[in-house]
Amino acid sequence: EKLERMNQLTTVMRTYVPTIKLVSLTTETDLTEQIVQKRQLLDKNRMEQSLGRNLQRLRKYEKKLVEEIQELKRAEQERPDLSFFFIIEGKTIKDLQTRNRQLMRSSGILGLKPLYKKELIKILYRMNNMNDE
Incomplete structure (x- = not known):
């Protein structure tokens, strides 16, 4: 390409x-939209956790989302x-x-x-x- x-x-x-x-x-670099989307997914995930369904899978997914949000923030600050x-x-x-x-x-x-x-x-x-x- x-x-x-x-x-x-x-x-x-x-x-x-x-x-x-x-x-x-x-x-x-402006990654605000992507960060907002990941936070919405994180909020939705936490809501599902509060209902007590598939806790182990949801916790792994939460950890992944938190890491992705941190990576996006880092990229926003470090990569022009x-x-x-x-x-x-x-x-x-x-x-x-x-x-x-x-x-x-x-x-x-x-x-x-x-x-x-x-x-x-x-x-x-x-x-x-x-x-x-």
């Missing part, structure tokens, strides 16, 4: 004719998320839209997504204030 993505990235860089920049940024962004330029909005479509077509399996204004503002802020966390 990594090789396919690298080949696709190489293809994009060769076939996309207009000026393009590739920027990489590290950001904090590496993201890549293509920057394209255009003189007019129509030119920019055309180049955007061209980039999306040539990107193939990379799974590029356009950024919404709010996300774009955050990224531009990060790019211009690298020491500000």
Whole structure:
């Protein structure tokens, strides 16, 4: 899969004719949703334990869930998320839209997504204030 993505990235860089920049940024990893889901499973498990069914199996499952939550918290603190962004330029909005479509077509399996204004503002802020966390 990594090789396919690298080949696709190489293809994009060769076939996309207009000026393009590739920027990489590290950001904090946000695993809040996964942690919340694991906590919900843990609460459900504890509820079942209070009913007294399959206690031994449920205790093992609880231990596993607690370990997974701790691992997610550790990953959130220790592993930054590496993201890549293509920057394209255009003189007019129509030119920019055309180049955007061209980039999306040539990107193939990379799974590029356009950024919404709010996300774009955050990224531009990060790019211009690298020491500000």
